[in-house]
Amino acid sequence: MATKKLDWGNLPFGYMETSKSYVANWKNGEWDEGKLTSDHTIKINECAGVLQYAQTCFEGLKAYTTEHGDIVTFRPDLNAERMENSCKRLEMPVFPKERFIEAVLQTIEANKDWVPPYGSGATLYIRPYMFGSSAVIGVKPADEYQFRILVTPVGPYFKGGVKPIKVRLSDLDRAAPHGTGDIKAGLNYAMSLHNIVDAHNNGYAENMYLDPATHTYLEETGGANILFITKDGKLVTPKSDSILPSITRRSLVIVAKEYLKMEVEERKINKDELADFVECGLCGTAAVISPVGEIDDHGKQIIYNEGKQEMGPKLKEIYDTLTGIQMGRLPAPEGWVYTIN
Numbered sequence: 179m180a181t182k183k184l185d186w187g188n189l190p191f192g193y194m195e196t197s198k199s200y201v202a203n204w205k206n207g208e209w210d211e212g213k214l215t216s217d218h219t220i221k222i223n224e225c226a227g228v229l230q231y232a233q234t235c236f237e238g239l240k241a242y243t244t245e246h247g248d249i250v251t252f253r254p255d256l257n258a259e260r261m262e263n264s265c266k267r268l269e270m271p272v273f274p275k276e277r278f279i280e281a282v283l284q285t286i287e288a289n290k291d292w293v294p295p296y297g298s299g300a301t302l303y304i305r306p307y308m309f310g311s312s313a314v315i316g317v318k319p320a321d322e323y324q325f326r327i328l329v330t331p332v333g334p335y336f337k338g339g340v341k342p343i344k345v346r347l348s349d350l351d352r353a354a355p356h357g358t359g360d361i362k363a364g365l366n367y368a369m370s371l372h373n374i375v376d377a378h379n380n381g382y383a384e385n386m387y388l389d390p391a392t393h394t395y396l397e398e399t400g401g402a403n404i405l406f407i408t409k410d411g412k413l414v415t416p417k418s419d420s421i422l423p424s425i426t427r428r429s430l431v432i433v434a435k436e437y438l439k440m441e442v443e444e445r446k447i448n449k450d451e452l453a454d455f456v457e458c459g460l461c462g463t464a465a466v467i468s469p470v471g472e473i474d475d476h477g478k479q480i481i482y483n484e485g486k487q488e489m490g491p492k493l494k495e496i497y498d499t500l501t502g503i504q505m506g507r508l509p510a511p512e513g514w515v516y517t518i519n
C-alpha cells in the first residue's frame with residue numbers, strides 16, 4: 179500500500195474519512211464477531227440510548243511510523259482497561275480487552291496508507307467508542323450497543339513550533355464529587371463545552387479545574403492532566419479521584435523516574451502552591467505535553483519558565499524521552515509499543 183499523498187505537515191486536528199472503520203454489535207447479551215467496514219455512517223433508532231441519555235464513552239490513542247519505518251501504536255492495553263471502567267460505570271457491556279487490542283491493531287492495519295510518515299509530525303489518531311443503540315424512553319440502560327473504531331490522520335499539534343498557552347482557573351466544574359470525572363464519558367465533554375467557548379472568548383486556551391467539592395486543589399483541564407516542575411527539579415502531578423487517569427501522564431511519570439532519575443510526587447496540589455512551581459504543562463495523547471506559560475487566577479497572573487516562548491527545560495527532557503520511545507529512537511519498556519505487521 180502506498181502512503182496517501184497528503185500535506186501531512188499542514189493537516190488540522192480534524193476528522194477525515196479513511197479506508198475502514200471497525201464495528202461490533204452487542205445484541206441478546208453478546209457481542210457479534212465484529213468486522214471492518216467502509217461504511218462511515220451509522221443508522222440508529224431516533225430513540226437510541228445515546229441520543230436520549232448520552233450513554234456513550236470513548237478512547238483516544240495514536241499510530242505512528244517509527245524512525246525504522248515500522249507502524250506502531252502505544253499501550254492500547256491501557257485504553258482497553260480504561261474503557262472497561264467507563265463501560266462498567268455507564269452500565270454498558272465491556273468489549274473484552276484482548277478483542278479491543280486486536281480490533282485496534284486490525285483497524286490500523288486496514289488503514290496503513292493513512293499513517294503519516296516518520297518526521298512529518300502528523301500521526302494517525304484512533305478513536306474507539308461505544309454507545310447505546312437501541313430505543314430507550316424510560317430511564318434505563320439500552321439493550322443493544324455498538325462498539326466502533328474510527329481512525330483519522332491528524333497534523334502536528336504545534337504548527338510552527340511549540341507556543342506556551344495561557345489558561346485560567348475555572349469557577350465551573352467538569353465533574354461532580356464522586357461523579358464521572360474519572361471515566362472517559364461523552365457527557366463530561368458536553369458539559370465542558372460552554373466553559374471552553376467562554377474561555378476562548380476571553381483569550382484563554384483552556385480551563386484549569388479545581389476539585390469540585392472545595393475548589394482548593396488542582397484537578398486537570400477539560401481534556402488533559404497537569405504536570406508541574408519544582409525549583410529543585412521534581413515532577414509534581416495532581417492526585418484526585420475525579421480526574422481522568424491519563425495514559426500519557428502515567429507513562430511520563432515512569433519515564434521521569436526510570437529514564438531520567440527524577441523525583442516524582444503524585445499528590446494533592448493546593449492552588450496556593452501554583453506560584454512555587456517553575457514549569458507547567460498539560461499532557462494527553464494529542465500533544466503529549468503542551469507547555470503552560472501563564473495561569474490566570476482571577477486577575478492574578480502566574481508565569482512559568484520565565485515567560486519564554488518555549489517549553490521549559492525539564493518538561494522538554496521528559497517530552498523528548500517519551501516521544502523518543504514512541505518514535506523508536508529510544509528503547510521502550512516491555513509491552514509499551516505494539517508493532518503492526
Ligand SMILES: *Cc1c(COP(=O)(O)O)cnc(C)c1O
Binds near residue numbers: 362400401423
Ligand atoms: C483523554 C483525557 C485525558 C488524556 O488522557 P490520555 O490517555 O493521556 O490521552 C486527560 N483528561 C481527560 C478529561 C481526558 O478525557
